[in-house]
Amino acid sequence: MDKSSMDSPGSKSAKRPCISPSSPDTAPKTSIGNQIFCNRPLYMKSIKAVGFDMDYTLAQYKVDTFESLVYQQTVQNLVCKYNYPSELLSWVFDSDYMVRGLVIDKKEGNILKMDCYKYVKVAYHGFKELSKEEKLLIYGNTLVSTSYDQPEYALIDTLFSLAEAYLFAQLVEFKDKYPGKFLKPVDYACLYKDVRKAVDLCHRDGTLKQKVAEDPKRYINEDKSIVPMLKGLRESNRATFMVTNSLWDYTCVVMNFICGSSAVNDGTKFDWLQYFDVVITGSAKPNFFKEDNHANLFEVEPESGMLINTNDGSPLLQVGNIIARVSTKDKSSARKVFQGGNVVHLYPLLEIEASSQVLYVGDHIYGDILSSKKTLGWRTMLVIPELDREVQLLRKLKKNCENVRSLRSGCIALEDRLHCLNTNQKSNHDENLKHERDKMRLNYQTSLSELHKQFHPKWGQLMKAGYQNSRFAHQVERYACLYTSQVSNLGLSSQNQYYRPNEDSMQHEYAIMDKVDAN
Template identity: 35%
Template structure:
């Protein structure tokens, strides 16, 4: 049976004894469009109230499909960029308009983007969709009719970052979620069923979340408790619950653990070794050492490519799994695209030999210093461009199956996207939902496929 869990690096689940999960968007799923829309509204309101932006920005409408995960913001030029695995720009928008290929080349040449450069913002944080959409809309307004009423592009990007941080800090997002749990949170019985199955195999679960205790408790009571029998609560499923963890610092800092009394909510300094319970803060090294574990006995599952996965992989040797919410839609699109992909491939198989013939004839002509083969070259060029004319509508149809502005999350043209590169490099396994992993046997051995290098591919093609 094909699994919905995909493997980059071989992972033997029999070796994994502790399974750590992030809470928001991993253990507890959100209704993403509603949640992004809420962030969008709060950011807009804060721009007006705190940053003195004009009232008319309150009339802007949220468009969920205007951005996808993994895009990059060019603060200086007011552009949104989609990068290939080599950090080369492959698709870009200024405001809400696509930048055509030749202009894109003029602006950026063929440089690779250095993501350490402060002119660029990676929008892989939560609310990336809300952030990118609003930035694009504000740039569009600034360029068109509101030139004097809005600040420069870099200031807008900075303001957006500040109001988003504030929305997290001052509880404005959480207070709306708290009052409307069913609008924002998905209750998923499969997660609870899966955890209970894994517990029978002696796997231990723990939570590491940046959310505070009160918020975590509320979500866990809402999303987990209804599916437990008898007097069981979420506390029976998780050996450790670590809140306010300050990821990614958690994976490399020396922060202390504070023990939390679940009934009173009181915190106190932990002097002894870690024992099962609820904690605030802490760090991954102490966790691994106190439990007497080897780092590769721990699998950590999160949805945030940087905060949960990249820093973990760079700083501590736990195994990693990434939840990519968009993956189900992407796989559905890929299934529908198969007939187009097959046709495109067979047309390309006809086109490439034509190109080689054309180049060879032109080479001969240049080397001989004569004007022969003209008619032959002309007819081959004609056939090649007829093939192109058949390919381009197929590519358009294929693209319609994905995001209308940005295409696939994991690819850009035939190349892998920068986001896909990060997933492949840092996540041992990945899947659309936590429940997909919990659905497979806790004894499974995930094997990565052999990845062919170009010279190996050429060799196997010549032996076909």
């Protein structure tokens, strides 16, 4: 896309996680892109209940079509509801441009990629990359923030955020070039606020969900391994549940599709419910995971979608223990679909005693994984669809990665030699060594940059920022017990799998092992 065009700015730790060990030797070897990686030991035999998010977890949306739909509807809202310039209507969305793990600086109009220590490694203002000097001027050599709940930052930590991030970058560039096009003065923070409101409106007014319901195959990937995976969990005598922010009508459409029902839009078909003990819709995560959240739990009548314990939509006083009533019914006739509530309602429904007995699978590092892990102590599995391509490229570029590491080690060795010579006042060799060091450093920086561009031309490797882990990788390592590319990978291993990470190593241990290997 021509970024000069007014009509359409923009264009298309030391710890090493382990791969899930194979099941019996007779089992077929799992492709590396479909394997489960482990940060903390997890013995599946101790798991009594497995829960799932729906959107971007059980239902894997097609970014190019679904996020394009979000983008188009958002632009329509900006122009028609918020009086933005009509030129926006000719803009298009590049689904490949943005990646997860970025941070939006709403005040400056910048989009940032940080390392695990929160130092800015890559930054763009609109679609213009900031130079090293510009980054230092704005962010210096200090941490951008010790926390990201401040209003001046927004996180791109879910694939749902890619369209709004791209549109924000376009608006930043458009504002800088044509400030007079706006009916009132706007700053970058105002642009982001309006984009956020326009996106929320798309979800509230039902336009997005209606489009998906009309043609699910256009927007959602088919995965025929989902049902066998769910059946395997059920047959292993584990409880299964789903907690989703989507409401019942949309949930039913999506689950009918991914479970292979021929009647996707038939509101009388609920065969997919056989794979779950409990389904909680409209959960308002992450607040659902807070035990002091006093949201009412409503029963949903699947046939009509009506909330049962209400009076014309108003909550009825819940006399007695609603959980005791719904959980002591005959299991064959007990209702299993609910709306709202919180995690306190969930435990009796699942008949589990300890939070460590729950494994929850989701795609959102904050809304699903951090909240359930940090607040409740649940075991967690993060779904990262981009991981498949990432690990395939890592395998393909293994020699390139080794070359970059070798160059970095060479730079460090030359620095040490220079320091030694200076200490011994043998300065006659300094200039040659300095020249050699500078040449190797430049070679290293160029090679590292080219390596990153193999993964993404703008943002580089998802899990790295420079030579260190990215902020996103740090969050994955910290909060996800397991992580994998798609939820159905859970069905490729034994239901009693013992996931074990590789041995943790400190930096001094690596140094010793490297010298042993060299000898």
